[in-house]
Amino acid sequence: MESPVNPQVGDVLYLMATVERAEGLTESQLSGLSVGSAALVRGDMPAALAGFDIVLAAPDLTEQTRDQVAALRLLTVTLLGDRAGRAADSGGFTGGPALRAVTLCLRADRHWRAGELAEALWQNQLAENVAAEAGPVWHVYTRLMSAKRLVDMRVTARAADLVARVRDEQDRYGLHAFESIPAALEAALCLQRDEPEAALRFATAAIGYAQRHRTTVAVPRALAVSALAHLRLGDIGSATGQLGRMRELPDYFVLPDTVARAALIDIAVAARRSGPDAAAGLVRAGWPVIEAEPSSFLEDPTTAGVLTGMSVRAGDLATARLVVEATEALAQRNPGISLLYDAARYARAVLHGDARALAGLLDSVSDPYLSRHLRTAIGAAPTDSLPGGERFPAEGPAHQPPATGPGLADAELTDREHEVAGLVGRGMTNRQVARAVGITEHTVNFHLRKIYRKLDISSRAELIRRIARSG
Numbered sequence: 001m002e003s004p005v006n007p008q009v010g011d012v013l014y015l016m017a018t019v020e021r022a023e024g025l026t027e028s029q030l031s032g033l034s035v036g037s038a039a040l041v042r043g044d045m046p047a048a049l050a051g052f053d054i055v056l057a058a059p060d061l062t063e064q065t066r067d068q069v070a071a072l073r074l075l076t077v078t079l080l081g082d083r084a085g086r087a088a089d090s091g092g093f094t095g096g097p098a099l100r101a102v103t104l105c106l107r108a109d110r111h112w113r114a115g116e117l118a119e120a121l122w123q124n125q126l127a128e129n130v131a132a133e134a135g136p137v138w139h140v141y142t143r144l145m146s147a148k149r150l151v152d153m154r155v156t157a158r159a160a161d162l163v164a165r166v167r168d169e170q171d172r173y174g175l176h177a178f179e180s181i182p183a184a185l186e187a188a189l190c191l192q193r194d195e196p197e198a199a200l201r202f203a204t205a206a207i208g209y210a211q212r213h214r215t216t217v218a219v220p221r222a223l224a225v226s227a228l229a230h231l232r233l234g235d236i237g238s239a240t241g242q243l244g245r246m247r248e249l250p251d252y253f254v255l256p257d258t259v260a261r262a263a264l265i266d267i268a269v270a271a272r273r274s275g276p277d278a279a280a281g282l283v284r285a286g287w288p289v290i291e292a293e294p295s296s297f298l299e300d301p302t303t304a305g306v307l308t309g310m311s312v313r314a315g316d317l318a319t320a321r322l323v324v325e326a327t328e329a330l331a332q333r334n335p336g337i338s339l340l341y342d343a344a345r346y347a348r349a350v351l352h353g354d355a356r357a358l359a360g361l362l363d364s365v366s367d368p369y370l371s372r373h374l375r376t377a378i379g380a381a382p383t384d385s386l387p388g389g390e391r392f393p394a395e396g397p398a399h400q401p402p403a404t405g406p407g408l409a410d411a412e413l414t415d416r417e418h419e420v421a422g423l424v425g426r427g428m429t430n431r432q433v434a435r436a437v438g439i440t441e442h443t444v445n446f447h448l449r450k451i452y453r454k455l456d457i458s459s460r461a462e463l464i465r466r467i468a469r470s471g
Contacts (some may be wrong), residue, residue: 029055033069040072045080052076067096067134074102097134101127105145112149115294115333119429121149136173140166144181151188152257152295154339154367160189180209184218187225192299194369196229203229220246224261231268240269260286260293264303271310280314283307287319291326301339301370304347305377312351324351335464336428339367346374413454420447424460425467 036051052073056066108123124146131142143166150159163182170178183206190199206222223246230239243265246258263286271279283290290296290307297304304327311320324347331340342365349357355378362374413421416437423433430444437444448460457463 026058029058036072036076040076045076048076049073049080063096068098068138070096071098071102071134071138074099074106078106097130097132098138101131101134101138101142104130105142108145108149112294113292115330117153117294117298117334118336118432121146121153122432124149136169137175140169140173140175140178143169144185147182147185151185151192152299153337154192154298154301156189156192159185163189180206180213180215180218180222183209184222184225187222187229188299191225191228191232192369194232194372196232199225199229216249220249220255220258223249224258224265227265228261231265236269236272239265256289257293257295260290260296261299263289264296264300267307267310276310276313279310280316280319283311283323284316284319287322291322294330297327297330297343298337298339301343301367302346302373304343305350308347308350312353320351324348335460336425338464339370342367342370346370350377413451417447417451417454420444421451421463421467424448425464 032051032054034051036048036055039045039047039051052069055061055069056073061069104123104127108120108127111117111123112120124142127142128139128146131138143162147159147162147166150162163185166182170176170182183202187199187202187206190196190202203222203226206218210216210219210222223242227239227242227246230236230242243262246262263282267279267282267286270282304323307323308320311317311323324344327340327344327347331337331344334340342361345357345361349355349361358374358378362371362378365371365374419437420433423436428436430441430448433444434441448463451463452458455463455466457466
């Protein structure tokens with residue numbers, strides 16, 4: 001199955017099937033809009049693009065109509081990618097809020113693919129603000145993009161709140177055809193809370209909503225969540241059945257994050273049916289897909305440790321190291337996301353067979369699911385190592401010694417330095433700190449250098465760990 005071009009837009013394309021107003025269109029243009037919208041819903045992207053081009057060819061469109069159809073066109077061309085044979089220029093139109101909102105969502109996706117998770121979420125939130133001027137449909141679209149990011153990052157409470165607000169907007173504006181999307185996100189949230197039965201109920205509801213409205217939008221994610229829920233419940237047959245259904249869907253709507261989930265499910269099934277050697281072979285084969293999707297390491301924070309353990313037990317130490325190093329690299333790029341740091345520490349401890357490090361991690365993690373998983377792992381491990389846990393020289397952020405030197409309260413920081421340190425501790429980039437405080441990025445760097453010197457540390461990660469301990 002060919003992986004689609006963009007993982008950001010597919011789950012919500014159905015929102016775009018109805019442009020709110022189409023004033024001033026001829027009968028031919030209205031027909032083109034109808035054809036394009038219907039084709040977009042059923043996944044026929046070339047036909048959708050042709051229909052939208054018919055509309056945009058009109059010289060006397062209202063600004064609002066041109067803006068919304070141009071936004072639809074940009075989404076369609078993005079999904080088509082090289083297969084479109086046309087530039088993603090949205091018909092030459094650049095000025096409306098709907099098109100700007102979509103552009104920001106696509107920019108967020110590029111940051112996500114680069115592993116810049118906080119910046120991706122920031123761009124999605126900017127898109128929400130811009131879309132407020134474009135009408136309810138586009139505001140719901142951008143809010144769903146933000147909710148999807150929060151779910152992918154396992155920010156469960158904020159994601160649940162945003163999904164609830166989207167449901168309210170759907171009811172307020174009569175957007176009931178879009179019920180499948182928040183239901184699929186609710187299913188994922190239930191799985192993150194380790195409630196597999198509830199996840200199955202929401203996933204089944206999402207699939208039912210989609211079938212009622214004759215679309216497959218949100219169905220791939222719902223099927224992947226169903227497969228994972230069945231695995232949690234020990235029903236391997238149902239898990240593989242749901243995965244098979246997912247793989248029969250049109251490839252435009254089976255997005256890279258869902259493809260990565262499918263690869264992880266395949267690995268888990270192989271481990272249960274055939275043992276670690278078969279599972280490790282699938283880890284090697286699926287690693288490029290898994291590594292490219294940041295949510296692989298966040299949505300379930302045990303993933304990196306489990307993949308590392310499978311590879312170690314199969315004697316594939318090279319793949320085990322790849323998993324650990326990739327998780328640590330992602331954690332270093334996102335120092336404000338403590339769950340990534342915990343996932344990296346867990347994977348490194350498994351690589352080294354270090355039960356003492358696992359026990360130490362258990363004392364510091366805040367995620368309940370990871371905590372329960374660690375208790376199980378520690379209970380099953382010998383006192384000095386995990387099964388198959390050969391030791392190697394400790395290196396990387398998971399084995400950095402605790403920071404020494406004065407705490408924040410003892411370091412005689414200025415008020416501004418305390419403010420900058422606090423914002424960095426919340427995971428903000430230098431650019432975001434500069435915006436929040438009203439100073440330049442150069443000045444942020446200047447303050448950070450002084451903070452590092454006063455605290456006797458040398459990196460942003462050390463600062464965040466010091467702040468966490470001080471709190």
